[in-house]
Amino acid sequence: MLVLPQELMQSQATACLRMLVQGLRSQTGSDAVVDASGLSRFDSSALAVLLEFRREALAMGKKFSIRSLPSRLADLAKLYGIDELLSSAAPTLVK
Known part of the structure; x- marks a missing residue:
C-alpha cells in the first residue's frame, strides 16, 4: 500500500506523484492501493x-483503489465530476 503525505498542495504534487509511481513500480x-487517511491539507x-x-x-495492469479518502x-471530486473515476474502483473511498 502506498501512502499519501499529510499535505498535498500544488507545490508538492509532482514530487508526490513521482514517489507514488516509483512505489508502484517496485x-x-x-x-495499486493508495492510503489517504493521513491527508489533512x-x-x-x-x-x-x-x-x-x-x-x-x-x-x-493493476487494480486501482483508494482507502480513506x-x-x-x-466532495471536491464530485464537484469536478470525476468522483466516478476514483470511486468506481474504490469501495473504501471515504472514511
Whole structure:
C-alpha cells in the first residue's frame, strides 16, 4: 500500500506523484492501493495526482483503489465530476 503525505498542495504534487509511481513500480502485486487517511491539507492538485496515479496503475495492469479518502476531497471530486473515476474502483473511498 502506498501512502499519501499529510499535505498535498500544488507545490508538492509532482514530487508526490513521482514517489507514488516509483512505489508502484517496485510492487509485485496486482493491486495499486493508495492510503489517504493521513491527508489533512490539500488542494485540487491532490485530485490530479490521484487521477494520474490511477492512469499509471491501470496502464500497468493493476487494480486501482483508494482507502480513506477525506470527505472534503471526495466532495471536491464530485464537484469536478470525476468522483466516478476514483470511486468506481474504490469501495473504501471515504472514511
